[in-house]
Amino acid sequence: MGKVAERLGAFSTNRWLVFVAAMWLQSMAGVGYLFGAISPVIKAALGYNQRQMAALGFAKNLGDCVGFLAGALSATLPAWGLLLIGAAHSFLGYGWLWLVVSRQAPALPLWMVSPHGSSLADIINSRASLVPINDIRYHCCYSDVCSSFVGTNYSTYFNTASLVTCIQNFPKSRGPTMGILKAFSGLSSAFLTQIYAVMHTPDRAALIFMIAVGPALVAIGLMFVIRPVGGQNQERPSDYNNFMFIYSICLLLASYLVGVMLLQDFVQLSDSIVVLLTAILFILLVSPLAIPATLTLLRNTERPIEEALLSETSMPVASTSQDKEDQPEVILSEVEEDKTKGINLLPPSQSRKWIVELQAKLGQAAARGKQHQGENFTLMQALANGDFWLIWLSLLLGAGSGLSVMDNLGQMSQAVGFKDAHIFVSLTRC
Secondary structure, eight states: OHHHHHHHHHHHTOHHHHHHHHHHHHTTSOGGGGHHHHHHHHHHHHTOOHHHHHHHHHHHHHHHHOOHHHHHHTTTSOHHHHHHHHHHHHHHHHHHHHHHHTTSSOOOOHHHHOTTSOOHHHHHHHHHHOSOTTOGGGGGGHHHHHHHHHHHTHHHHHHHHHHHHHHHHOTTOHHHHHHHHHHHHHTHHHHHHHHHHHHOOSOTTHHHHHHHHHHHHHHHHHTTTSSOOOGGGOOOTTHHHHHHHHHHHHHHHHHHHHHHHHHHHHSOOOHHHHHHHHHHHHHHHHGGGHHHHHHHHTTTTSOOHHHHHHHHHOOOOOOHHHHHHHHHHHHHHHHHHHHOTTGGGSOHHHHHHHHHHHHHHHHHHHHTTOOOTTSOOOHHHHHTOHHHHHHHHHHHHHTTTTHHHHHTHHHHHHHTTOSOHHHHHHHTTO
């Protein structure tokens, strides 16, 4: 029993288990891409025109992008606190939208939207439709605009909790970690569409209900798993192979979802076949659990990298002068991983000279309180950094170029005679 408890404890604190849980969470964090599938339902149920649908789409995009509050709270709240807030946003926002669409609740009156008689919906309506904000015809969609904003804003809390936690657990593999998590976020609309196909219900509003409940349940179920677990002490030589395995799972999932959706669109499948295809999808989603399980079983045969290095060197600390000689090696080891991969090709004299100059620059930057690449930045330090604004500008100009098409893809597909608009929306995310 003692060994079993020890194995379970090691499994629960394995950083790869946290990473797999974050992947599952991200698979529910991109439902904003499903707006193109639910927009025809909202438009038909509430009788909205295209201008009002544009207002809802703008509110959805705004909620998906405004993450300042989630970022600020991440400095004071643990990951489970962010996930609880995100679950509440999803349940309340999309839950109320489902009640309104299914005619089980009336639209909110104007005085509940804003205490001043005008609200964010006023600005959104005037921005999206270029009509006067006091036009009484658009007051009916105020509650739905706010519900769309609040509901989609949950993704910022999910993204912050999962990305920040995994970056802390994988400090030297930030690129692969973020890429895999965002890939699962992009596939989330396809996952939910396949689950909706299993429900086999004629009620189109059921998709909105699933969006309201599904992410909240997943977040509550994983909120105590996603946490920092000291990942810098768990680096192993097999990490590269583990990332390659998860990359292959991502590609296999995307290919499988494309094939399944095309098959369901062109062939009339029975309910049992659809359930079987969905079960295979869940098996693929669970398969990355093999990594933390294997590492837990083999934890005595494969030692962490730092432990292996210590056992090889095993040099005692003799004096403070030795500490001073060791400190530059730590700094250079961080830099060499990012910038000095080809330094061994230089002659010894040039390589030593280059390292000394770089180390002097790093020391001067540290004395001025500036960070170098790879270190953590505060918000104010990031705002004062030119690289931050270059990334911000590139995202501003390029990341949202296809949002208008995706938001209206469902209505466009219906206009040309296709009934299942959610299939086209999901295919764009695979």
